[in-house]
Amino acid sequence: MQALIFDFDGLILDTESPDYHSWQEVYRSYGVELPLEKWTEIVGGTAESDFEPHDYLESLVDTTVDREKIWVARRKSYLDVLESQPVLPGVETYFQAAKQAGLKLAVASSSPENWVTGHLTRLGLVEQFDAIITAEDVEKTKPDPALFLLAAQKVDASPNQVIVFEDSHNGVLAAKRAGMFVVAVPNSVTMHSDFSQADMVVNSLADLPLPTLLSQMEQ
Secondary structure, three states, X not given: OOEEEEOOEOOOEOOHHHHHHHHHHHHHHOOOOOOHHHHOOOOOOOOOOOOOHHHHHHHHHOOXXXXXXXXXXXXXXXXXXHOOOOEOOOHHHHHHHHHHOOOEEEEEOOOOHHHHHHHHHHOOOHHHOOEEEOHHXXXXXXXXXXXXXXXXXXXXXXXXXXEEEEOOHHHHHHHHHOOOEEEEOOOOOOOOOXXXXXXXXXXXXXXXXXXXXXXXXXX
């Protein structure tokens, strides 16, 4: 193995459960619910889903809503919660172990560049990565494989020399379509998603140290 590629949202930082809960609060203010299975259609990437939260809300309440007012209010509550979110368990230990093993590190995210690098900078992690690939770098995001293929190219690794860490169904599909080994690490939002295509599923990176993972892959 030559490189590890990490998703960002929900894998390095839990941005996904606060995002879902902020939208759920909006829906409940209109007397309706946002089903988790609808939300997870776009978790990790939107390339193969037409779900849009404002549109779906309007379909449930059968009227138009003030989209700008909703977006501003929801976004503020969401970002306030994010400011207190820690790096997810095991992530920084993986970075340290990867450096010790001489492995390159990359991020491949369907989110915008300013979102990913902004949070990584705030968390003091941006310098850990040899490449950061985001939505602006490709024509299609996950589950299209382009993000992962470009990330591997940037760190001079072929797809079969890479381990990908993903928390979403869309992300797992993208990595497998790129021909990469994928470890799924579900979170509270994605835990009921289909991870049947992942090569391995773990509850937390803290449960599977990198040296143990590498030794298991060699067996």
